Amino acid sequence: MIALPPHLQVHDDRFLDLVHPMSRLDRITSGLTWAEGPVWFGDHACLLFSDIPSQRILRWSPEGGVSIFRTPSGFNNGNTRDRQGRLVSCRHGTRDVVRTEHDGALTVLARDHEGARLNSPNDVVVSSDGAIWFTDPTYGIISNFEGYRAPAELAARHVFRIAPESGAVAPVVSDFAQPNGLAFSADETRLYIAESGSSHDASVPSVIRQFDVAGATLRDAGIFATLDCGLPDGLRVDLDGNVWSSAGDGVHCFAPDGTLLGKILVPEIVANVCFGGENGRSLFITATTSVYRIFVDAEGAEPWTRSRAI
Template sequence: MTETLLPPHLLALDDRFHALVHPLSRLETIATGFTWTEGPVWFGDHECLLFSDIPSQRVMRWNARDGVSVYREASGFNNGNTRDRQGRLIGCRHGYRDVVRTEYDGSLTVLADSYDGKRLNSPNDVVVTSDGAIWFTDPTYGILSNFEGYQAKPEQVAHNVFRLDPVTGELTVVASDFTQPNGLAFSPDEKRLYVAESGRSHDETVAPILRQFDVEGGTLKDRGVFASLDCGFPDGLRVDTAGNVWTSAADGVHCFASDGALLGKILVPETVANLCFGGHDGHRLFITATTSVYCVFVNEQGTEPWTRASI
């Protein structure tokens, strides 16, 4: 491998990683003092980042000019966030065990809170495809204790990945064999879906892997393991426009090529929960890691259109 001097927070394990980062980049702490940060989503049209502080039941807002402020109090233990193709915020609330949309006037619309007549477990992370379909994971983290939700017995027989049809509103199970499904992200052409298996959080026998699926209409075809993590287990993840997969891990953010090779790592001093692309030019990676939010320059952009300044 080619030797290139990189700062301490960048670890290259494949020559291809050098094209994705820059030797003068800095890992900046842009916000700190939280309990557990999650669910970052960039609003390029408003030049701000929203992210969750789950146990405090707040959704926070950050921009480069004003710093941090509260976007929403009493968030219902909101976790993962994304935007739909109309620019509206979509969130997963552990406390209400639902997926909710924030309308333009600030009101909330519940999109899904039950399946087969039974309450969902605790929707965790969510993504919207170009056809308007909403895909989300439903592990039990929000009902295991009162720390990030309300302790309760699960009503669902499995820990599913769901798809909400944008036309009919029908909720369907697209994968049901996860221990704890977590972050999810599509390839740039939306022909492949990556889903994190985070069951190792409570069971050391569960492999810390990213699984991959072929997308066939509104269904999935299992293509097995995409990658395994060598530190901790995966949580949130994103895909860049070149098809590289950036995933959270115990020691930072791991970057995998579309062929599954580990290209390198962005080392972070706290356990990483999630990440997203954004910034004024779309080349900043925002990282939610335990008590803080970090930012670092990367030489790629995210696939979501709102990660750039204009959409």
């Protein structure tokens, strides 16, 4: 049997079907302040990601390396794509969710709820019906490091849904201490949401919660998994239902039943992950000052991670 490299930790033999023992953990760029929000653009063969405090969205490609995509970015954090291939982003500084049109113009999709400004939209996903779901913790308003210090105007830290037809912004979950990363299963019957409130309150459990999806509403299905190191931030789901979550010591991979299969150990605190690459089987990892890449035998549930075109 091939000896495991130091960056792989197996907790269940099924993990060996997902990450080959010869898979290298490559640092593809460094020198960042706080790397976040990775999203793969297969039709352009590039990765976009945020460097939040530096107010930059950066672009990486195998041929061209790293370049500036947008600056200033408004303390941009999470990114995703809609079914038309457009970039959808969360901005802490402007406290909004914004879409980049094909011509480069920006359209603000959400900035307030019932007359009160949003806290600081953090992460975002788009379902196949065009609805946009995003988390709204207070990380961008509790200091000037990744936003602008300001009092919260909302009574809770909601998870919101933007209706595809009307654009109406409505809360779907309101009992998180700090809702963070979120990801749908491939069939969109389940939504996973990270609870990262332990960042400022040790009494908050470091858990990923799961919700059954019924149209525009969510039903709490309990705790999916508890992290044993650090807290969950960004996460993704693969086609087989495995959940890949950021953690304090790297990336934790959980089976659909919540069993910890294994870890990809990373020498920096991981903020987020996404699938992509030429064959859709690279896992990109944003980790504090760096971005890493590793080959995995899994494909992301998001459709653009499996093809060069939407």
